[in-house]
Every structure is written in structure tokens, then in C-alpha cells.
Amino acid sequence: MSSRLFSRVLDVAALGKFPRTQKWVWRRIYNMLSRFWGDSDWRFMNYGFVPTGAPFPLKPEDEAERAFIGLYHQALDGLQVEGARVLEIGSGRGGGSRYIARYYAPSAVTGLDYSPETVRRAQKLNADTAALTFTQGDAENLPFADAAFDIVVNIESSHCYGDVPAFAREVARVLKPGGWFTFADMRPKNQLAALDQQLGAPGLELVDKRNISQNVVAALNAAEARKQARIGKIPLLRRFMSEFSGSKGSMLYKGLSGGGVVYQARRYRKAG
Template sequence: MASRLFASVLDIATPGKFPRAQKWVWRRVYNLLSLFWTDADWRFMNYGYLPEGEPFPLKPEDEPERVFIGLYQQAVAGLPVEGARVLEVGSGRGGGSRYIARYYSPSSVTGMDYSPDTVRRARRLNDDTPGLSFENGDAEAMPFGDESFDIIVNIESSHCYGDVPAFGREVARVLKPGGWFTFADMRPKNQLTALDEHLAVPGLELVERRDISARVLAALDAAEARKSERINRSWGMKRFMSEFSGSKGSMLYKGLKNGSVVYVARRYRKL
């Protein structure tokens, strides 16, 4: 039953299929999750990324979140973050914005999310981090002035948007010339061409494109035990949460494994 319910939610929320309903559905899903998943030690809601080779450095207190932090580490590694004004669009519970603020010495980090309940929770969970703030806002009509940020980060959020081209235009508007836009998200394989077309807006130059599906799957496997322990305590939503979180056997996990769903990373530079 829960799998059929989740499949129905995914059908409604497929990018571009029902744009008016799509944002409404995702906003309420994330508001519900914000109320349901109240653990203070969960600052992330992404699938994660487990790089090959030598592990990147983390403080001991951040080790439990390593696989989820990995998506942010790969997103900003090598970018000129020190002293930069950073915006994360779709910041969720705020763990990614907190990681960037604590490890990369930006001048400021602003996390923006469409869900007011999620913004309130992010503020509570991350109020120990200087230079970090959270705002409620729409990715398709951002509440910021032109050329306000040096770096824009967007991680596992764009699949919720009703109008991805409008999001791309907003990124180009609020990003300073020479600034960077770093993006990661999943799509059905047959929607990858459309995704690249949607983000090919005037003023943004595509610099790097990668398929990171294998490393996301590795992260899902590494996080399985911890997620399962938490999901098993949610008797009323256990199956739905298993599907939503990408647990083994879920529709999304199977899609990533068989290649029908692809997780991509992109970097763009503002001309």
C-alpha cells in the first residue's frame, strides 16, 4: 500500500508533468517530514555520496554524517569558497550549509528553503554556527537582489521544482559575474537531456558534468543500518519512509542500481 502511495506521489511530482501540483506536493511532504523526523542529530535529508580513495577530513563530531556531507564536499571541492558569499537553494535541515560555513571559511552562508517548517527547524538545529542564516524562499523567484552571491549550491532539490528553467534564470540573476553554480540531483534517465536544456540559460557556462550514481549508491549502502534503525521506530510511516529515504529494495534504490534513474553533478560559471 505504501509503495503504491509513494509511486502516486512520484507520478504527480515528476518534473514538468504537473508543475502546479508538483511544488504543492513536495512542500507538504517536506513539512510532514520536518514534523516527523525530529532527531537533533539528523541535519541531512540527502542520499549521500561516498568518494573513492582517501577520505576527506572531518571533525570527530561530524563523522556520523560523513556519507551525507559527501554530496556537499564533492560539490564545493576546489571552488573559491574562502571569503565568498554562499547561497544554498533547497537547504533542508541545514546540515550542508552548516558544513560549508564550518569548513571553508566563507564570509557568509545563506540557506534558503521553500518549506517554512523546515526553515524553522534548520534555524534551531544550526544556531551554533556563526555566519550562517536561513530564509524562506522560492527557487523560481528568489528573494535576493541581482549579483548577490559568489557561489550557489543546489543539492538534491531541483526535482521538486515546477519550473526548472525559471530556477536556472534566477541562479544567473543572483550570481555575481565569475561566480559558480554547483548542482547535484537525480533524474529518470530519459529526462537528462531536458535537465541540461533547462539549465542552459544565458549567462551560465557549463564547466563540468559527471554521473555520480555509483558513489551515491555506495553511500546509500553505507547509511542503510543507521536509517533502518530510525525508520523502524516510525511504525505509522515505516514503508513510506523506506521508499522516500532510498532504502534497499525501494523504487529509487532499484532505479539507481539498474540505471533507469541517474544521479548527476554539474558545475556552471557565470559569464
């Protein structure tokens, strides 16, 4: 029952039946979270990824965030990032953009988020990182010039959008010819075919598509104790945060574990 209910919620969101309301609600949720949680050690808001093979290298100070960083490592693994201009759309509190800037030697990383409070939080949390900037903006109407970036990253954000095809067209527009778009997000299993069409913007060629649901579940398990310790400090929001964060027993956790919800990683390359 929980998996079906979660699927129905995502059905409404992904189909964009109420796009203005949907974007308004998500923006306010993230504004609220940014106001309530000013913790300096909370830079990530994704569900994470644990690879099936050997662990990737991390500096000791980043080990606590390994499960969450994993989604970014898999997104960029094998790409030529050194010297590249990178845009992260839906950058949240900035942990992913910070990881890219610190580990991959890009020429510049820009993090864009729809929530102004979240952008302010990201700027504060990551002020010590060179070649990294954050700006407020709409994924469906990006405030950048054509061909401004070599790589566009979008992690666990697109399910909040009112118009995913418009987002994909904007990605294609701001990518330079030959540039890469690396994407990871979840959808109900019955919406995967629709996602193919939504992300299939002219000029974007699908190069790789993987189901990483079990890797995400492994990350949720790995982060459960730390997550519960933090949620336990806010009893009035415990139920909401347990569902929102994908804790064990939540609708999302059951959906991913049972296969009703699929978490996909994709890579597209711009023609030319």
C-alpha cells in the same frame, strides 16, 4: 518494474505537468517531516556520496554524517569558497549549509528552503553556527538582489520544482559575474537531455558534468543500518520512509543501481 515506475513518477515531476500541485505536495511532505522528526542529530536529508578515492577530512563529531556530507564536499571541492558569499537553494534541515560555514570560511552562508517548517527546524538545529542564516523562499523566484552571491549550491532539490528553467534563470541572476553554480540531483536516464536544456540559462556555462550514481549507491549502503534503526521507530510510516529515503529494495535504490535513474553532479560558471 520498480525502476520503470519510479521513472514514470519523476517524468511527471520533471516535466512540470502539474507544477502547482507538485510544489504544494512537496512542501507539505517536508513540513510533515520537520514536525515529526525533531531529532537534534538529523541535519541531512540527501542520499549521500562516497568518493572512490581517499576519504576527505572531517572532525570527529561529524563522522556519523560523512556519507551525507560527501555530496557537499564533492560540490565544493576545488572551488574558492573562503571569503565567498554562498547561497544554498533547497537547504532542508541545514546540515549542508552548516558544513560549508564551519569548514570553508565563507564570509556568509544563506540557506533557502520552500518549506517554512523546515526553515524553522534548520534555524533551531544550527543556531550555534556563525555566518549562517536561513530564510523561506521559492527557488523559482529568489528574494535576493542581482549578483548577490559568489557561489550557489543546489543539492538534491531540483526534482521538486515546477519550473526548472525559471530556477536556472534565477540562479544566473543572483550570481555575480564569474560566480559558480554547483548542482547535484537525480533524473531518469531518458530525461538527461531535457535537463541540459532546463539548466542552460543564458549566462551559465557548463564546465563539468559527472555521473555519480554509484557513489550515491555506496552512500545509501553505508547509511542503511542507521536509517533502518530510525525508520523502525515509526512502524506506521515505515513503507513510506523506506521509499522516500532510498533504502535497499526501494524503487529509487533499484533505479540508481540498475541505471534507469542517473544521479548527476554539474558545475556552471556565470559569464563575465
